[in-house]
Amino acid sequence: MKTNFNVPVKVNRSTKPDGTIVSVKGTDLGGKGIVIIAGPCAVENREQLFATARSVCKSGARILRGGAFKPRSSPYNFQGLGEEGLKLLKEISMETGQAVVTEVMDTRQIDLVSEYTDILQIGSRNMQNYPLLKEAGKSRKPVLLKRGMMATIEEFLLAAEYILDQGNYHVILCERGIRTFETSTRNTLDLSAVPMLKQLSHLPVIVDPSHGTGLRWMVPSMAKAAIAAGADGLIMEVHYDPEKALCDGQQSLSPDEFGILMADLRKIASAIGREIL
Ligand code: PEP
Numbered sequence: 001m002k003t004n005f006n007v008p009v010k011v012n013r014s015t016k017p018d019g020t021i022v023s024v025k026g027t028d029l030g031g032k033g034i035v036i037i038a039g040p041c042a043v044e045n046r047e048q049l050f051a052t053a054r055s056v057c058k059s060g061a062r063i064l065r066g067g068a069f070k071p072r073s074s075p076y077n078f079q080g081l082g083e084e085g086l087k088l089l090k091e092i093s094m095e096t097g098q099a100v101v102t103e104v105m106d107t108r109q110i111d112l113v114s115e116y117t118d119i120l121q122i123g124s125r126n127m128q129n130y131p132l133l134k135e136a137g138k139s140r141k142p143v144l145l146k147r148g149m150m151a152t153i154e155e156f157l158l159a160a161e162y163i164l165d166q167g168n169y170h171v172i173l174c175e176r177g178i179r180t181f182e183t184s185t186r187n188t189l190d191l192s193a194v195p196m197l198k199q200l201s202h203l204p205v206i207v208d209p210s211h212g213t214g215l216r217w218m219v220p221s222m223a224k225a226a227i228a229a230g231a232d233g234l235i236m237e238v239h240y241d242p243e244k245a246l247c248d249g250q251q252s253l254s255p256d257e258f259g260i261l262m263a264d265l266r267k268i269a270s271a272i273g274r275e276i277l
């Protein structure tokens with residue numbers, strides 16, 4: 001494959017031509033099956049999380065998302081419940097049997113977050129937080145690494161390389177939109193990143209159409225397009241009452257909308273010879 005940069009060695013597909021499978025609680029990411037991750041942007045309270053988790057689980061989301069430590073643009077916005085949020089995630093995941101992914105914003109949070117969850121999320125704003133990447137690399141937890149909103153594919157792969165270089169090969173890459181001159185959407189979801197990353201790297205690639213568009217009505221179209229483009233999974237925001245969400249309600253699907261989308265995604269998956277796990 002000819003690229004205008006050198007693909008770092010450890011993430012390079014040539015090191016593992018068959019691809020990496022990241023297994024979480026019996027669910028394989030990066031294999032033939034497609035994995036759907038869903039849940040609220042932030043854990044707000046028990047009722048909100050539990051109702052949302054139960055509904056997305058029923059519709060087929062194998063992994064539950066939900067932020068306990070939230071990177072908010074304004075210091076005056078809801079910052080997340082912290083450890084209380086982690087406890088709620090753990091409790092509901094024991095009931096639903098789902099694995100949990102939640103964000104870790106700081107090296108000092110890694111041990112705490114690891115105690116309660118199955119996958120450490122490194123958010124877009126922290127993709128180039130090198131101390132955090134290194135510490136996540138020392139951990140043995142799978143890492144969901146989101147593309148920086150201003151990061152090139154090369155920078156994204158180099159960030160992942162930091163984690164692998166510390167010995168943690170359980171890394172999932174997530175395209176979540178980049179900043180461009182376009183303002184009609186929150187970000188520009190770069191779906192061309194999917195075949196590119198799959199070509200250059202052996203790591204599983206998933207897409208976040210929620211942050212990628214910032215618009216609830218647009219999420220289903222881009223979710224379907226992501227699967228058609230070869231993504232190994234999706235991470236989507238769902239809220240049991242989006243109008244009342246403390247964070248990112250405008251891009252969150254209702255449980256009903258999510259259920260309808262799941263049915264469509266199954267059809268797309270089968271059309272390309274895959275299946276939704
Ligand atoms: C999130 O998924 O909770 C999040 C904050 O996304 P991003 O880091 O992509 O902005």
Ligand code: MN
Pocket residue numbers: 041042211237247248
């Ligand atoms: Mn969000």
